[in-house]
Amino acid sequence: MTPLEPTMTLAPSPATDLPVSDADPFGHEVLEDPLPLHHQLREAGPVVYLSRYDVHALSRYEQVQAALVDWQQFQSAAGVGLSNFRTEEPWRPPSLLLEADPPRHDAPRRVLTAVLGPRALRRLRDRWAADAEQLVDEVLAAGTEFDAVPALAQAFPLRVFPDAVGLGPDGRENLLPYGDHAFNAFGPANDLVAKGTPRVAELSGWVGEQCARAALSEDGFGAAIWAAADRGEITPQQAPLVVRSLLTAGVDTTVHALSAILHAFATHPDQWARLVADPSLARVAFDEAIRWESPVQTFFRTTTADVRIGGVVVPEGRKVLLFLAAANRDPRRWTDPDTFDLGRDPSGHVGFGMGLHxxxxxxxxxxxxxxxxxxxxxxxxxIALAGPAQRHHNNTLRAWHSMPVRLTVR
Incomplete structure (x- = not known):
């Protein structure tokens, strides 16, 4: 059993059998290494009360998965962060996808699902394959030792995704700090939120400008969203908010997912050898890295009624913190969950959520x-680490700031 950190104590509530923890899941010690806390919470029970933030927490796969698919009792419309939109004003208009439930959620979801559907991805496949080949050639031409985070994990999404949305070339560097703040804002008002606050107005303004019809090319995802508004599938007021959802969640998460898989391979050379021998394992490798590392660590829901979880009743209107990362390493669901293994079937992980959200x-x-x-x-x-990798702390995301690597070329 993983030893408990000295700053974490766990005890049953005197009034109920509900375990109570004073741990801070948004503290820097936990953000640096969340695994001990995840283990502690899973072993404590199906639901734990986090006294520091007055929220209930789910960390086992069974309960996390069930809450994700039960949007009727675990709503997103009150915000998927600590802030409760029933009683607090959000810092920006809520997302029509992430922070809305049916029926308000339905039309924007249908539009975006169609825009990002198989037909669009077939058109992008060859272009992105060529872009990746070009980027790898450029990186290797400069040397075989480099920082994989800016050189690959950040460079590729910032090169291809804004193109696909229809953004112009200027200002793309704003997407990373904007997304970083958006995901920090799902947590408490701590130093990580304070760090991004001075640029909120500037970055939000720039992102808002990119969502306007006139700012987008005629052949991208953004134009397709506006075309749906022209057809009456969503309103003209909803169209820029749907585009904003793409720009908010479409870059940082992919950057950190690519960082996760590069670190997984740099520390598991046998698994990289498997991929080199069989490149068709690339998609399995990506999902296994999402399960193993969980770039999106947590999301909140809010109960719409008294909900019984195990032997505990969580009252209506309470925030519930879902530990996606802890569920993705729950030994009740996964064999050898701490092992990164391309021989595993990682389907069913909750790294991308579950259900209609x-x-x-x-x-x-x-x-x-x-x-x-x-x-x-x-x-x-x-691929091997050429020095210590450094974490980037975020209230919601599991990320790397830097990752020195050394490559040998075939």
Whole structure:
């Protein structure tokens, strides 16, 4: 059993059998290494009360998965962060996809699902494969030792995804700090939120400008969303908010997912050898990395009624913190969950959520990862860390700030 950190105490509530923890899941110690806390919460029971934030927490796969699919009792419309939109004003207009439930959620979801559907991805596949080959050639031409985070994990999504949305070339560097703040804002008002606050107005203004019809090319995802508004499938007022959802969630999450899989392979050379021998494993590798690392660590829901979880009743109107990452390593669901293994079937992981709020852009992220991994596997025999990797702390995301790697070329 993983030893408990000295700053974490766990005890049953004197009034109920509900375990109570004073741990801070948004503290820097936990953000640096969340695994001990995840273990503690899973072993404590199906639901734990986090006294520091007055929320209930679910960390076992069974309960997390059930809450994700039960939008009727675990709503998203009150916000998927700690802030409760029933009683608090959000810092920006709520997302029509992530922070809405049926029926308000339905039309924007249908539009975005169609825009990001198989037909669009077929058109992008060859282009992104060529872009990945070009990026890998450029990186290797500069040397075989480099920081994989800016050189690959950030560079590829910032190169191809804004193009696909229809953004112009200027200002794309704003997407990363904007997304970083958006995901920090799902947590408490701590130092990570304070760090991004001075630029909120500037970054939000820039992102808002990119969502206007006139700012978008005629052949991208953004134009297709506006065309849906022209057909009456969504309103003209909803169209820029749907485009904004793409820009908010479509870059940072993919950047951190690519970082996760590159770190997984750099620390598991046997698994990289498997991919080199069989590049068709790229998609399995990506989903296994999402399960193993969980770039999106947590999301909140709010109960709409008194909900019984195990032997505990969570009252109506309470925030519930879902530990996606803890569920993805729950030994009740996964064999050897701490092992990164391309021989595993990772389907069923909750790294992209589950149910009607499941990430609508997950297939886009898979296609980006497949392009990068395939291009690398053709050129690179081995990947290894060339120095200590450094974490980037975020209240919601599991991320890397830097990852020095050393490659040997085939």
């Amino acid at each position: 499941q990430c609508v852009g997950q297939h886009v992220a898979r296609l980006e990862a497949e392009a990068v991994l395939t291009a690398l596997s053709r050129r690179v025999r081995t």
